[in-house]
Amino acid sequence: MTRRRNSGKHVTVAGGTSSVLPALDSLTDLPGFTDLRASERQRAAWEECVGHARDDAGDVADELLMGCVVRLDRGFPAVCTARGTFRAEFSARLTKGDNSHVAVGDWVCARVPDTHEMGLIEEVLPRESDIARWRGGSRGERQTLAANVDVVLVVQALGEKSVSCDRVARSAVIARDCGADVAVVLTKADRASDEVLERDVAAVRDVLGFGAPCVLTSSDAERAGGEERDRVATIAAACGVAFGARAVRLLVPAGVVAIVLGESGAGKSTLLNALLGHDTLETGEVRLADDAGRHTTVSRRMVSVPDGGIIVDEPGLRSLPIVGHERGLAKVFPEIVEAARGCRFRDCTHTHEPGCEVRALFEGGVISEGRLGAYLSLAAEMRSSASTLDPDVVI
Ligand SMILES: Nc1nc2c(ncn2[C@@H]2O[C@H](COP(=O)(O)OP(=O)(O)OP(=O)(O)O)[C@@H](O)[C@H]2O)c(=O)[nH]1
Ligand SMILES: [Mg+2]
Ligand SMILES: [Zn+2]
Structure with a gap:
């Protein structure tokens, strides 16, 4: 079977409008199939899926591929398999049964029928875990941000305003509730004075204790090097926390899947670009008046970190309501x-x-x-x- 890719053609997106999805050929840094690891249970479910297909109609079974959803662009998945990465839609059976929902990180049973340009997702395999948040207040709905995630990187920007310990604590509760480990990444350290850095690191430590690793980063200072980089590295050492993109990479070793969680403008995509070593992900200016981001990232997307694991870049999240997170509260x-x-x-x-x-x-x-x-x-x-x-x- 040849490696098939969607070539940026027009497709109908939710809402009935026509738009162009980015061609997968132009998207670098997606993980390869061997970077991704399904669990025993997911493998067993996959075998079962192939078995059923064989019982129903033998020829479809031979086309089936185990795949992982590595991107979602406006709800459209891209699936990574041992035979390449392709855009995929849901089979008629899944759509009819209202089972046409996947998150980045989900394992699926997919195929690319000979007559199709896109792949077809035939089955969504069981999740080991998911990172979800409550959307739209307590009467809203649970929104899955990513599936099968090991580590949540809680990203908060430093600056004039004190770091929001409430936001750090609620992110940690949600992450631990979903069974993930938590690490805090305080970005934009170059914008804060020594005193502010010391104060904010101490505040985060005070709230979370030593249960979650904390890293200070500054893409600007790391890029510029020199005195500013030394200043931030020295203060990080004095506060007993690690510094820099390299320290973040150590939190996500090969085989581990992480996700960045933070408000728009926190510097999530900038941090991932620093880890990748080039500017793959789009970044956007924050508003001068209130330091808020402009929701630059719109897709959910896995990137494979050189000499590290996989990180999912996410759109910024405004609200993180706490609803039924007893388990997370007890863990934090x-x-x-x-x-x-x-x-x-x-x-x-x-x-x-x-x-x-x-x-x-x-x-x-x-x-x-x-x-x-x-x-x-x-x-x-x-x-x-x-x-x-x-x-x-x-x-
Ligand atoms: N001074 C300074 N600015 C930074 C740093 N990291 C990111 N920024 C800036 O912050 C702005 C927002 O960065 P992004 O990486 O787009 O933020 P994001 O969290 O991905 O935002 P969304 O995609 O909207 O959720 C950009 O203008 C970045 O250049 C840093 O370490 N220091
Ligand atoms: Mg972004
Ligand atoms: Zn009491």
């Missing part, structure tokens, strides 16, 4: 959740009640005000979203 704040079990009142809010073990922990100096505050605000948000949640929605 284990000592607080454990203490809360000993509170006198079952519905203790740990703010004023007598017999509160959480406050006892705080008063005994075991947890800081920052960490307790982050926990209390996320726990309160989760209580309130649980009470408004549509009971028919399964999370």
